[in-house]
Amino acid sequence: MTTIKDIAKAAGVSVTTVSRALNGYSDVSEKTRKKIMDIAKQLNYSPNTLARSLVMNKSKTIGLLVSGMTRSAVKDNFTFEVMTGVNDYIAKTDYDVILFNTNSTKQREKTYSQLCRERRVDGVILQGIKTDDPYLTEVVESDIPCVLIDIPIQSDRVGYVTTDNVHGAKKAVQHLLELGHRHIAMMNGHDYAFVSKQRLQGFYEAMEEANVPIQKEWIVNGDFSEEMAEARAYELFTKHQHITAIFCASDLMALGVMKALKQLGLRVPEDVSVVGYDDILLASYVSPALTTVAQNKFQMGYEAASMLIDMLEGNEAKVVTLRTQLVVRESTAEVKKG
Amino acid sequence: MTTIKDIAKAAGVSVTTVSRALNGYSDVSEKTRKKIMDIAKQLNYSPNTLARSLVMNKSKTIGLLVSGMTRSAVKDNFTFEVMTGVNDYIAKTDYDVILFNTNSTKQREKTYSQLCRERRVDGVILQGIKTDDPYLTEVVESDIPCVLIDIPIQSDRVGYVTTDNVHGAKKAVQHLLELGHRHIAMMNGHDYAFVSKQRLQGFYEAMEEANVPIQKEWIVNGDFSEEMAEARAYELFTKHQHITAIFCASDLMALGVMKALKQLGLRVPEDVSVVGYDDILLASYVSPALTTVAQNKFQMGYEAASMLIDMLEGNEAKVVTLRTQLVVRESTAEVKKG
DNA sequence: CGCAAAATCCGAAACGTTTTGGAAAAGATA
DNA sequence: TATCTTTTCCAAAACGTTTCGGATTTTGCG
Numbered sequence: 237m238t239t240i241k242d243i244a245k246a247a248g249v250s251v252t253t254v255s256r257a258l259n260g261y262s263d264v265s266e267k268t269r270k271k272i273m274d275i276a277k278q279l280n281y282s283p284n285t286l287a288r289s290l291v292m293n294k295s296k297t298i299g300l301l302v303s304g305m306t307r308s309a310v311k312d313n314f315t316f317e318v319m320t321g322v323n324d325y326i327a328k329t330d331y332d333v334i335l336f337n338t339n340s341t342k343q344r345e346k347t348y349s350q351l352c353r354e355r356r357v358d359g360v361i362l363q364g365i366k367t368d369d370p371y372l373t374e375v376v377e378s379d380i381p382c383v384l385i386d387i388p389i390q391s392d393r394v395g396y397v398t399t400d401n402v403h404g405a406k407k408a409v410q411h412l413l414e415l416g417h418r419h420i421a422m423m424n425g426h427d428y429a430f431v432s433k434q435r436l437q438g439f440y441e442a443m444e445e446a447n448v449p450i451q452k453e454w455i456v457n458g459d460f461s462e463e464m465a466e467a468r469a470y471e472l473f474t475k476h477q478h479i480t481a482i483f484c485a486s487d488l489m490a491l492g493v494m495k496a497l498k499q500l501g502l503r504v505p506e507d508v509s510v511v512g513y514d515d516i517l518l519a520s521y522v523s524p525a526l527t528t529v530a531q532n533k534f535q536m537g538y539e540a541a542s543m544l545i546d547m548l549e550g551n552e553a554k555v556v557t558l559r560t561q562l563v564v565r566e567s568t569a570e571v572k573k574g
Numbered sequence: 575m576t577t578i579k580d581i582a583k584a585a586g587v588s589v590t591t592v593s594r595a596l597n598g599y600s601d602v603s604e605k606t607r608k609k610i611m612d613i614a615k616q617l618n619y620s621p622n623t624l625a626r627s628l629v630m631n632k633s634k635t636i637g638l639l640v641s642g643m644t645r646s647a648v649k650d651n652f653t654f655e656v657m658t659g660v661n662d663y664i665a666k667t668d669y670d671v672i673l674f675n676t677n678s679t680k681q682r683e684k685t686y687s688q689l690c691r692e693r694r695v696d697g698v699i700l701q702g703i704k705t706d707d708p709y710l711t712e713v714v715e716s717d718i719p720c721v722l723i724d725i726p727i728q729s730d731r732v733g734y735v736t737t738d739n740v741h742g743a744k745k746a747v748q749h750l751l752e753l754g755h756r757h758i759a760m761m762n763g764h765d766y767a768f769v770s771k772q773r774l775q776g777f778y779e780a781m782e783e784a785n786v787p788i789q790k791e792w793i794v795n796g797d798f799s800e801e802m803a804e805a806r807a808y809e810l811f812t813k814h815q816h817i818t819a820i821f822c823a824s825d826l827m828a829l830g831v832m833k834a835l836k837q838l839g840l841r842v843p844e845d846v847s848v849v850g851y852d853d854i855l856l857a858s859y860v861s862p863a864l865t866t867v868a869q870n871k872f873q874m875g876y877e878a879a880s881m882l883i884d885m886l887e888g889n890e891a892k893v894v895t896l897r898t899q900l901v902v903r904e905s906t907a908e909v910k911k912g
Numbered sequence: 913c914g915c916a917a918a919a920t921c922c923g924a925a926a927c928g929t930t931t932t933g934g935a936a937a938a939g940a941t942a
Numbered sequence: 943t944a945t946c947t948t949t950t951c952c953a954a955a956a957c958g959t960t961t962c963g964g965a966t967t968t969t970g971c972g
Binding site: 289 | 957959961
Binding site: 237282283284285286287289290295297300305306307309310311313315316317319320321323324327332333334335336337350351353354355356517518521522523534 | 575620621622623624625627628633635638643644645647648649651653654655657658659661662664665670671672673674675688689691692693694855856859860861872
């Protein structure tokens, strides 16, 4: 592999001059610059980023730490869409993305920040990490610039992007209320997700503002899993037959809930209205199509990447909150009279 | 950031000894090794991979070059599943993945192999690249070990993994033939995909073995795009009303075809049987559920990664062909009598 | 032509590792 | 004790860049 030295020798100049010529400095004459460029091309030269990174002390690399890259998560295109957004923005810069996966054996022995430090990434984007993850604090407390997705931690080195979860959930529940529902349950995620708390709050606010009493035993956790949600819903609806509507903190769980309802012989939306959250691809394809709160996952990734690059260029960490949108489809209907 | 030098100073030994201690060489006494390890931990030392890569001349990094990371491709979880497979295997090794995207502006100015060479990746996996991509030959002809997905090029430095496309397509068409269909069309991808040619061949073989005449004008290209397939199918079925079944070279195109049929007032499967290829997530969720040829996309990525790492460890490039499976769902039925 | 200013070039150090070839210290053997 | 082995350590070079400070050459001008 040809190096800057080879070029220097071939051109009869010093490596300094080659370096400066290739990097567009002004203190090299056009004549020699041209000569050097030509030789570089002819020798099929590619700069060695490793060497450059070493001396410049920046790798022009950002780490992308996702937890949702598992075989079972293909139903959930959330992760992929976020990644696509990140990739899309980064593609316009001179950075590259290095992929760290958290569901690995490596995770146990190496912490996230260790991974980042070893590869000398300039910054990192975290997505899908639980708030109780011991390694989360580690990377947040390290001095690596990072932006979190859906985790509200902020400092001068860490920003985050999220959506207006409270408001989104509120809209969803208000939609149910407007349809006349009063016996509304909620399938939440788990306690280690910021969004769960937020969406629960939105649920509360909507119910309280409408003066509808909240039944605490109608609020259950499905762990953001389709199967778990199905099981929980099955229990819930067999025990409490008054429930006419349920708000789910994710579409995947809504799918599970609908399965349970089907098993119980309850029709959606005639007997029970279901609304989800996320607007994953499947939401519009299942039958009945799922009413849900759409969040722009692509944009979340895009904004995260944009913010990170901004930070790397000296700007300060921000927090970005994106709008959500209620998408009414077929899984919600007016409550039955009587 | 603490370096090996800091440790050396703190331990009162040379950097050589620190390096060798940390890397488990035998020529350092257990006593000093322990001391060095302790100091390293205490100083929160992380080795600098850049420096190591530079001197070792290997980066322990593989490039993942995908073309399907676009906003419009979320329906098609093909790319994501392959990536997941790759990631899953790599997670078990001491390599990391660096993500190159091809649909970028960078692509125009930098070739794939340039990207790879600059980052000094040890090997690269290519997925979703068209066979006529000028940069494809470039990386294949470079000396970077690489494994291709669904592109049959082989040398001592390049292997590939694919599925038994001919056989898969044949099974799909035979399924239609067994249902009594004789007027069978095909929606193919484009000429720059190896799989298109293979699947076409499977189509031919099945038809010829059954002694069913082939109508060349019933074979059209949908460019692997849902919209394009919809348009082409609309034309096809308005012009040729004899057609009772169509085999599509991808599920996404099958979805487009079904849309066109719906517009034309043709029912699936009563009037027209449709079979797809891939078994994407949506296939089982659309209505009617799509009969299709399933390929294990996760495994494709997994095998690709496995082969690449094998190659990097000195083994030779191979070709891996995975089995496909016909999944009969609701979009195919016996041909109508009369 | 002579001299200052500007333009162009370069040597050497630095970045943080690994590795080679041997030196020093410790232990074993006679 | 003297010699030979084995164990333990280290100095220095190398990987391919960038950059600092200064050196050399060219240019401009009176």
